[in-house]
Amino acid sequence: MRFMASYDLMETVRNTQQWLGASAKAMASYPALSVVPNPAMEWMAAWGEVTERSFERMIVKPDWGIPHFTGEDGRDHLVSVETVVERPFGDLIHFNIQGRKPQSRKILLVAPMSGHYATLLRSTVQSLLPDCELYVTDWHNARDIPVSEGKFDVEDYTLYLVDFMRHLGPDIHVIAVCQPVPLALAATAYLADEDPDAQPRSLTLIGGPVDPDANATEVTDFGNRVTMGQLEELMIQRVGFKYKGVGRQVYPGLLQLNSFISMNMENHAKAFKKQISRVMRAEASDHDSHNKFYDEYLAVMDMTAEFYLSTVERIFKNGDIAKNRFVVDGKLVDMGAITQVAVKTVEGANDDISAPGQCIAALDLCSGLPDDMKASHVEPGAGHYGIFAGSSWRNNIRPLVLDFIDANSKPRKAKAAPAKTELKAV
Structure with a gap:
């Protein structure tokens, strides 16, 4: 696993999922499709919005977001x-x-x-x-x-x-x-x-x-x-050409995130299904409880x-x-x-x-x-x-x-x- 190809493969999968989400949102939000209301299109747009945001957050360092206090x-x-x-x-x-x-x-x-x-x-x-x-x-x-x-x-x-x-x-x-x-x-x-x-x-x-x-x-x-040998072989990868640390051996954040989510897979799946439904009903907001939590939770570092x-x-x-x-x-x-x-x-x-x-x-x-x-x-x-x-x-x-x-x-x-x-x- 200690190869750039492994690291780049994970980044490719993440990037593809983000692109698919953005594409689904754009296609399902096409104005002409709104002439005849279609729940399937509304669900696709909501799925695309949630998916794009989720996979985009994985490579973004969050801001502290503390502009002032009283x-x-x-x-x-x-x-x-x-x-x-x-x-x-x-x-x-x-x-x-x-x-x-x-x-x-x-x-x-x-x-x-x-x-x-x-x-x-x-x-x-x-x-x-x-x-x-x-x-x-x-x-x-x-x-x-x-x-x-x-x-x-x-x-x-x-x-x-x-x-x-x-x-x-x-x-x-x-x-x-x-x-x-x-x-x-x-x-x-x-x-x-x-x-x-x-x-x-x-x-x-x-x-x-x-x-x-x-x-x-x-x-x-x-x-x-x-064993330490198993950890080194299975968990360690080399940073790909996209980043300044190219060639550095790391324990990737995406791999760590996969471990985090797998521990409570059922709870996370329910949370995202509920969020898609809220987006469909126009009840979600940029800083609602779901986005507030997952914007931080999904932002991982190597x-x-x-x-x-x-x-x-x-x-x-x-x-x-x-x-x-x-x-x-x-x-x-x-x-x-x-x-x-x-x-x-x-x-x-x-x-x-x-x-x-x-x-x-x-x-x-x-x-x-x-x-x-x-x-x-x-x-x-x-x-x-x-x-x-x-x-x-x-x-x-x-x-x-x-x-x-x-x-x-x-x-x-x-x-x-x-x-x-x-x-x-x-």
Whole structure:
């Protein structure tokens, strides 16, 4: 499968489906056909509209779509996205609120690199903007990164987080969501040993696989059911000639999307049938609930092959983080080195991706951290998406996280080394 032909074949199928949708919509909407009402033509036009939009979204990077928000002063403040640190595989961006004083809470929101863009956290960002100075990791689509930029694996990802934390300074509070949770923990431990003055004030870990074996799910156990050779042969392809990253080995976003949809094929099929019916009845809109969800869900990005494979091998198969033997740039990272950063874990009781127990394992790894600097929360009835978006996040989890941040905003003094005892001769 590691050929450009495989990658281009998937892109050809996607492009053809988009073209078929556009053609069906145009043909069925021909004015002359409206002389005699025909339900078949109306259905074809609706099918074409939904199909064209769906397959077009698969190669489009969504916009943040946060033009403004209403502040405590009752005024609308414009929101602009500024790049603070620009790197080949991902940028550090800042949401600048015009006409507002800088907020005391300074948060780095670490977005997952798991097949979707950082905009998957749009609702999370919107909920934090009114009360925080917000920075987000904006990872790039691997197909758009030239081969000359080199590799990018879990160690490089961790070092990117280290650099971002250093740039923002020690008064930062880090919130990691899903996939980057174990790597954010490792980056914090790396700083604790290498550059203690650059450590963040607090670290909030939301629904991530620190210890995938603590409560395995179908998703986290996938790595144990296949060999690395099978993964490399079946999942890895080379970017075709259409993109800047031509020749780069990647785990294609379209392949990942196929896996996502196959897990709930029946539900997705029903959703699209209902949407076609709504379009026929002129009840659909550009930003209705269906389009709002699927415009984001279908927008997928490629991951570098080395990042995907090293994640499966080192995080899921070998459990390097869970066993506290993760190595970054030739250096063993000890999670026990975290002694001054407050750590909180958040899990969803009904999370079928990163089940309860996988994330809270981080607290046991932080063996050098006092108990009063550790916290955990399991949200009843919440699934994976609900713990960082939706009502569970807005009403219950967000207030708890902000309270935790406020309680740990002041710098902690490093513990003094124990005094050496001199032996006296008797």
